[in-house]
Amino acid sequence: MKLISDVLIVGTGIAGLFTALNLSENLNITIVTKSTLTDSNSYLAQGGISTAYDVNDIEDFVKDTLHAGNFKNNPSIVYMVAKESRDVIDTLINFEVKFDSLNGQLLYTKEGGHSKNRILHHKDYTGKHVIDTLITKLKSRKNIKILKNSTLVDLIVKENKCLGGTFIKNNKLIDIYSKYTVLATGGIGGLFKNSTNARILTGDALSISLRYGIKLKDIEYIQFHPTALYNKTSERMFLISESLRGEGAILKNIYGQRFVNELLPRDKVANKIWNELKEKNCKFVYLDISHLDKNYIRNRFPLIYNTCLEYGIDITKDPIPVRPAQHYYMGGIEVDEFSRTSMDNLFAVGEVSCTGLHGNNRLASNSLLEGLVFGKRCSDYINKNISSQKIEVLKVDKNIDEIILENKNLFRNTLRKHRSDINDELI
Ligand SMILES: Cc1cc2nc3c(=O)[nH]c(=O)nc-3n(C[C@H](O)[C@H](O)[C@H](O)COP(=O)(O)OP(=O)(O)OC[C@H]3O[C@@H](n4cnc5c(N)ncnc54)[C@H](O)[C@@H]3O)c2cc1C
Incomplete structure (x- = not known):
């Protein structure tokens, strides 16, 4: 077809949706998932979206992001x-996203690595709320066609120019030709045994990019989140958001001793936990928030409270068993x-992109923000330049079975080469 x-x-995570919604309504757009x-990972996001609190905070926000990224950022x-963070937040609010507020004032929280409260949230299921709101908006746009259950397996390429993409839906091939193509295919957690990510995210676009020689960057920079709920059976590991530590939760080893400053950036806290697991020869440490007011905990963290209850843990009384898990690329x-x-x-x-924002360790809540800022910039660029572009249709014979097999292994093998230390974590 x-x-x-x-x-x-x-991709229909925050990056794909926000790009689509900022494109001119005169354009005919197809969005595929x-x-x-x-x-998507966007739907799973808990903690929130960071933003410069005001213009005076820009400098500190920059410092915190560089510091967390170990100065490997651009x-x-x-x-x-x-x-540009404030502008995209304002657009979300215009799209009817409701961040938590009190008496008309937005409430900001703090997470590891942030020197001040600058994270907007919707309880502890910010991603679900934002994505549900954006999807409602998307469905109201007559110019946007949505294609579900369709996997990108290849790009259509002529002399280093992208002419569109090839998808598989119900075992049938669909070629979609376009003037511009936007990859918003998210992370790589589906390649890992222990990950907080949606399992479908297997880095397909990264394998496709490798096949065409599209430049990748910082291949070795993988983030492990320090606190995923330890559980022997669950497939995707449930995340215990950083915002618990931001609001006072304490990390303790199996002997009940505190062993780390909980508000250090993610990589530092995760390393301390790995050391603790090795030294004490155990499978988890504890995260304890039970000293805070019970009603406050239930109201501020309803998703985490209810999910932990399903695992038999009442976080208003019990410490939560946690361990690091692959979380972000x-x-x-x-x-x-x-x-x-x-x-x-x-x-x-x-x-899926490497913009240089995060360095080798993403600051908490900077990922949704990155999808928003770059989604807006990408759509602005397309709106401005698309009139000079034409659709080109190209007939290419493809061996799809071979391509699918290559997609499955190419990026995974590249990761293995760059990070032999995490070989055991990869599927
Ligand atoms: C549990 C959890 C909590 C998080 N909490 C936060 C937080 O509080 N704040 C924050 O800033 N960040 C958070 N993050 C990180 C953040 O959610 C993600 O980095 C971000 O949502 C990525 O958005 P995205 O649009 O790039 O990708 P995603 O939201 O993951 O969307 C990817 C899309 O690509 C599609 N796709 C993938 N491959 C293909 C293919 N081959 N063909 C067709 N479609 C494809 C998928 O179907 C999906 O629609 C969290 C992540 C997790 C896992």
Whole structure:
């Protein structure tokens, strides 16, 4: 089957949705997802979205992001994102996203690595609320066609120019031709045994990029979240958000001793936990918030409270067994400040991209923000430049079975080469 669209967006997480909603309503857009509209990491996000509190906070926000990223970040990108953070939050509020507030004033929380309260949230299920709101908006747009349960398996390419993408839906191939193509396919947690990510996220676009020589960057930068709920049976590990530590939860070893400053950046806290697990020869440590007011805990963290209850843990009374798990990919497809990749007419937005914002360790709640800022920049660029572009249809014979097999292994094997230390964590 052949379809034609001005803009093709692959992925319905925050990056794909926000890009689509900021594109001109005169454009004909197709947005595709591998699974359902909500099977994404964005939907799972708990803690919130960081933003410069006000213009005076931009400098501190930049410092915190650079510090967490161990100064491997691109400082001009960090500054740009901090400066534009307020605008994208305002757009979300215009789209009817409701951040928690009191008497009309937005409530900001704090998480590890932030020197002040600058994270907006919707209880402890910010992602679900934001994505549900954006999907409602998306469905109201007549110019946007949604294609579900369709997996991108290949790009359509002519001389380093992207002409669209090839998808598989119900064992049938669909070629979608477009003037511009945006990859918003998210992270790589599906390649790991222990991960907080949606299991469908297997780095498909990264394998495809490797096949075409599209530049990747910082391949070795993988983030492990310090506190995933320890459980022997669950497939995806349930995240215990950083915001618990931001609001006073304490990490203790199996002997009940505190062993780390809970508000250090993620990599430092995760390393301390790995050491503790090795030294004490145990499988988990404890995160304890039971000293806070019970009603406050239940109201502020309803998702975590109820999910832990399902595992027999009452977090208002009991400490939570936790361990680190793969959580986020800082590396990805190298992009510039408009999310342009090294292939013409191809963009990458959100976790699949490497913008230079995070360095080698993402600061908490900076990922949703990155998807928003770069989604907006990418759509602005497309709105401005699309009139000079034409659809080109190309007949190519493909051995799809071979391509699918290659997609499955190419990026995983590349990761193995770059990170032999995490071989045991990969599936
Ligand atoms: C449990 C959890 C909690 C988090 N909490 C926070 C938080 O509080 N704040 C924060 O800033 N960040 C948080 N993060 C990180 C953040 O949620 C993600 O980095 C961010 O949502 C990524 O957005 P995205 O749009 O790039 O990708 P995603 O939201 O993961 O969306 C990826 C999309 O790509 C589609 N896709 C993938 N491959 C293909 C393919 N081959 N063909 C077609 N479609 C494809 C998927 O179907 C999906 O629609 C959290 C992550 C997790 C896992």
